[in-house]
Structure formats: structure tokens, C-alpha cells
Amino acid sequence: MTPALRPLEQALSAGATLLVVYGDAAPLVEAAMARVREVVEPTVGPPAFNVSVHRAGEVDGIEAFRTARTLPMMGSRRLVLVKELHLGDDPFFEAAAAYAESPVPEAVVVLSGAGFPKVKKGSKDWRQRLKRAVGTRGLWLELSAKNVRADQYACEVASGLGKQLSAADGRLLVEVLGDDLARIRQEVQKLSIYVGDAPTITADAIHEATAALAEAAIWDLTAALASGDADAALATLHRLQEGGDDPRRLLSMVAWQARDLLRMHARLRAGMSDSAIRGQVRMRPDVFRAAKKRMAERGFPHPGVMMGRLAKANLEMNSHRAGADRILERLVLDLVAAR
Numbered sequence: 001m002t003p004a005l006r007p008l009e010q011a012l013s014a015g016a017t018l019l020v021v022y023g024d025a026a027p028l029v030e031a032a033m034a035r036v037r038e039v040v041e042p043t044v045g046p047p048a049f050n051v052s053v054h055r056a057g058e059v060d061g062i063e064a065f066r067t068a069r070t071l072p073m074m075g076s077r078r079l080v081l082v083k084e085l086h087l088g089d090d091p092f093f094e095a096a097a098a099y100a101e102s103p104v105p106e107a108v109v110v111l112s113g114a115g116f117p118k119v120k121k122g123s124k125d126w127r128q129r130l131k132r133a134v135g136t137r138g139l140w141l142e143l144s145a146k147n148v149r150a151d152q153y154a155c156e157v158a159s160g161l162g163k164q165l166s167a168a169d170g171r172l173l174v175e176v177l178g179d180d181l182a183r184i185r186q187e188v189q190k191l192s193i194y195v196g197d198a199p200t201i202t203a204d205a206i207h208e209a210t211a212a213l214a215e216a217a218i219w220d221l222t223a224a225l226a227s228g229d230a231d232a233a234l235a236t237l238h239r240l241q242e243g244g245d246d247p248r249r250l251l252s253m254v255a256w257q258a259r260d261l262l263r264m265h266a267r268l269r270a271g272m273s274d275s276a277i278r279g280q281v282r283m284r285p286d287v288f289r290a291a292k293k294r295m296a297e298r299g300f301p302h303p304g305v306m307m308g309r310l311a312k313a314n315l316e317m318n319s320h321r322a323g324a325d326r327i328l329e330r331l332v333l334d335l336v337a338a339r
Contacts, residue, residue, distance in 0.1 A: 002156055004143055008032050011139040012039045017077075018103045018138030019110045020130065022085055027153075027181045028143040029112055033081065040108050045075015052080055056113065057087025065099040068107040078107040085113025093126040100133035150179035157185050161192040164200040173206050180246060219284045221332075222257040226291035228298070230336045237332050247324035248317060251331070255310050258335065261291055265300040268292065301335075309334050 005028065011019060012035070021032045037051075044050040050072045054064035061082070068080045088096070096111065103109065116127040134140050151170035158165035165173070165188070173184065187209075191201045194209045221240065224233035240250055260281055267277045278288060294300070313331040317324040 002028060002031070002148070002153065004028055004148055005032055005035065007139060007141050008035060011141075012036065016139050017105060017108050018100060018134060019108075019141070020085075020134055020138065021110065021112045021141045021143065022115055023141075023143035023145075024114060025143040025145040025148055025181055026114065027185045028148065029114075032141070032143065033083075033110065033112055036081070036108070036110050037079070040079050043075075044077050044079050044108075045072060049073040050075045050078045052078070054080070054082045055084045055087070056082055056092050056111075057084045057089075061088060061092045062095045064109070065095045068099065068109050069104055072106055076106070080107055080109045082109070082111045083113060085111050086115045086117060087113070088117065088126070090124065090126075093124070093130060097126075097130050097133040100130060100135075100138070103137060145179070145181055148181065150174045150181060150184055153181055154184050154188055157188040158192065158201055161189065162199075163188075163192045163195065166200075169201065169203050169206060172203055218253050218257060219287055221254070222261070223284070223287040223290050225254075225257065225332070225335050226261060226287055226294055228294055228336050230333055233332050233336050234329065237329060241325060241328075247328045248314075250328055251310070251313060251317065254328075254331065254335075258306055258310060261300065262303050262306060264288070264291055265295055268295055306335070 004025070008019070008021065019036065021029055023029055041047055041051055052064070052067050054061055054067075064080050064082045068078060070078070072078045082096075099109065116130075117123075119125045119127075131140055151167065151174045154170040154173050155165045155167065158170075173187070188201070191205055191209055195201055195205050198205075218240070221233060221236040224230075224236055237250070240253075241247070260283060264277055264281045264283065267280065274288070274292070283291070309331060313327050316327045
């Protein structure tokens, strides 16, 4: 078990009925919720009657606490799970604090999410208020990615899937992927399938699988950009996003490929042969053909236009309220349409 989840295990063993589990380590928060269900759900009687899931950000999120105070049906207690704590509003947190000050023994209530709403001028600090209300009556557990060693987490995920991943290869995986826990979990799951019946995820498997998957996807995106195929470009981008890549990392990959396309265009205009260009610009054959066709038919954006759009996207990712993923999608569509 991940050391960060040991307090949860202790609380469950002690029969805790009020748990607040939150933090930016999303995979650990999800694992905590799964563990609560695994331990508590078999004890509540018919799940259809006594297990309910709510979302703090929804209009009826406050209903979670009314449900907790309702006597269980054909069982000894209820399990009430509340997700997306970070989206709760003032009425929700008022109800949560009131419940925390007087929880009922017939219900196990778990509040989870990425964190708490940002404290603005004139608004209440719900994190502190709820923490005071919970006091010693329940578990207050913050799961922060900065407190988790990504390489150890990778090994733990592999072990949970019945595979061995050495400490050294766990570190290698982090070097290849970065320390985003969600992405590490997803890639270890893929690697466990990639190695098949083999009991160990080796360094060779890590290099082969992660490099092949990432390179194939980014070349597919480049091909779509080169040919001006908006549907294919967005589909490939979404595939990369689903892989857990940070939008800023994907932006850097798009920028790298855009530079290669610009280098190719400059050499075509200079009259260089295809073989000479491919000797200087590394590019998959189908991508080269698609790019050459587009450049012949409709030209290619001026480097200043192309790099300007990349720079603008980079700036907006740090400030625009649309979110980094939406900014990246707009950039890809702009690059597809650019002339």
C-alpha cells in the first residue's frame, strides 16, 4: 500500500464514519475512494438502498447530508460518497460543516476532491472551517503529489497489477514520462498489457512501449497538420490528451513538429531534392508526402505567423480562463487552417 494511504487504512480499521480525502494527487484520491468502497460497502446491506454518490458542485450536492441522516434500509448503515469537493458552493460547505459537527453513527460519509474553492476577498475559507468542524471526530487526509515519490508509486501500481517493476526501472519510467502520477498510472497499466504474461516490466519494455506510442501519436498529429486535416488533427490530439500528457508538454511537441515543417518548406522553396531534404529533416515518409502536397497546393504559413501563434498559445495557457486543453485545441485548428 502507498504510505500516503496508511492513515486511511487506520481510520477504516478504527471504524471512522467521517472522512475528508483531497489533494492534487488525483490517482491517490481515487484509490482512497476505491478502498473505502471495498471496505465499507459489504457492510451496509443492499448497495442500491444504502450507497449513494453525490457531487459537491451540483445543485443537489447538499442532499448528501440529508441522505446521511436518513436511517439505512435493510442494513446497519449507509455509505455516502461526495466527489468534486473543489466545486462546492457556500450552501454546500455550510451543510458540510454542520454535518461534521454532528455526524451520525449510521452513516460513513466521505468527502473527496482536488481541494477547496479559492479564497477570495470577502469569501470564507471553507478548508479551515471544515477542518475545525471535523476536528478529531473523523479523518482529514490531504494527498499531495509533492509528498509522493513518483518512482515508488510506479512500482506500487505495477505490483497491484501483478507485475514486478524494479526500483531502478521505476526511476527510468519517471525519467521518460515525468512525475505526473495519473500519467504514470496509465502508462504502467499499458506496460502491464504490453509485456503480456511476463512477470516483469523491464527497462527494454519501457523504452519500446513508451517511445513507440508517443512517437506514433505525435507523427500522426504532424501528418494531420501537414495535410490540413482538421478532424484527424483533433482526433490525434485527443488521443494524446487522454494519455495524460500535460497540455504544455504537448504544446512543446507541436512546436517541435511545426519547426520541422517550416524547415522542410524552406528547403523545398530553395529547390532541394526530396532525398536531400529528408536527409536533413527527420520525418516519417507519409508525413513528408502529405506536407509536400499541401505546400505545393496552398503554400505554408510564414515562420513569423506560425511561431507567433505558438507563442500566443503558450502565453494564454498561463492566463486564459478557457483552460490549457482548449487553448491547445484552438492552436491545432489554427495551424491546420493557416496559409
